[in-house]
Amino acid sequence: MQIGGATSYSAPAANLLPVRLLSPAVSPDVSPDITRAAQAPTKAAQPLAGEQSASSRDEADKPDDASANSDKAQSAKGEASPQQQRLEQLEITKLASRDQEVRTHEQAHAAVGGRYASAPSYTYERGPDGKRYAIAGEVGIDAGAVSNDPEATLRKMEVVIRAALAPAEPSAQDRQVAAQAQVSMVEARVQLAQQQRNEAQAASEARAEALIEDEELPVEAEQTAASAQQDQPPPANLDLYKQLSGLQKPTPVVDLVA
Structure with a gap:
């Protein structure tokens, strides 16, 4: 990090003064060591700048450490990060x-x-x-056929197919149910066609029998009439009456009583 670095720090003004200005204030009898000791405080500013720069860097790093410590504390308490x-x-x-x-x-x-x-x-x-x-x-879904009623089976399978494909995105299972219902519809149509043929054949046979009965009825009527005539007695012979009517009339008989 460059924040708070040594390059932005200004040294104390005393460090900028020439060292030779201190010589007149020092006695000639003072040893060079004492002179150097008197000059030491002016050079102590350099380490201060470095220490202040390091302190600034530590302070800049503190937020990250605090955030990490906060996450660790939440984890220790069982709270979700x-x-x-x-x-x-x-x-x-x-x-x-x-x-x-x-x-x-x-x-x-x-x-x-x-x-x-x-x-x-x-x-x-x-x-x-x-x-x-x-x-x-x-x-x-009840997808079973209706027993002995192909028409009802067709109506039921239509409902089953619509129900199976009702969602916007039918699943594979939904499509399988719809396919099975379509197979049931085909079988129901075959049964219905066979049933209709059987009914048509039965109706045709009934009509044929009715026609035969209509044709046989006059013949039977004639036969019945003839049989009835045969059962009647023969008509009376009137010739005998005619012969008797031609005879003389009898004379009347009178009885006289005295």
Whole structure:
């Protein structure tokens, strides 16, 4: 660090005076050692500058040491450091985003599936803040065919497919459920076509039988009429009556009583 260095410090004014100015004030009898001792204080300023520069550097370094000591003190007390707090906040943000995504996904399945879908169930993870966040979920879908009713099966499979593909980003499992429902729809269409052919054939046979009955009815009526005529007695012969009517009328008989 260059702050507070020796280059910015000014030496005392006494250091700038010529040393020879002290000679007149010193007695000739004074030894050179005493003279040098008298001059020593003027040279003591140089180490002072170095000491003051070192002191300035130590003071400049104190904030860093204080910050490090503060982090150590927080760690000793069990408190999270600022860096740990940032990491925890980032993890909480990710968990909250995942929770919202999972809930929206599963609720879309349940809303479209209606009576064929179960209520959503979730798998949770506890975050650094102590809260539980949904990280996975599922919704049960009844994708079974309707027994002996291909039309109802087709309607049901349409709902199942819409429910499976309802989320904005369907999962692989969602697409698999939709594919199975499509297979069930194909089978239901085959069954429905066969059922319609059977019904059409039965109706055709019924019409044919009705026509045959209509054609046979007049013949049976004629046969019945003929049989009825045969059962009737033969008509009476009137020739005998005609012969008897041609005979003489009998003479009246009178009885007289006396």
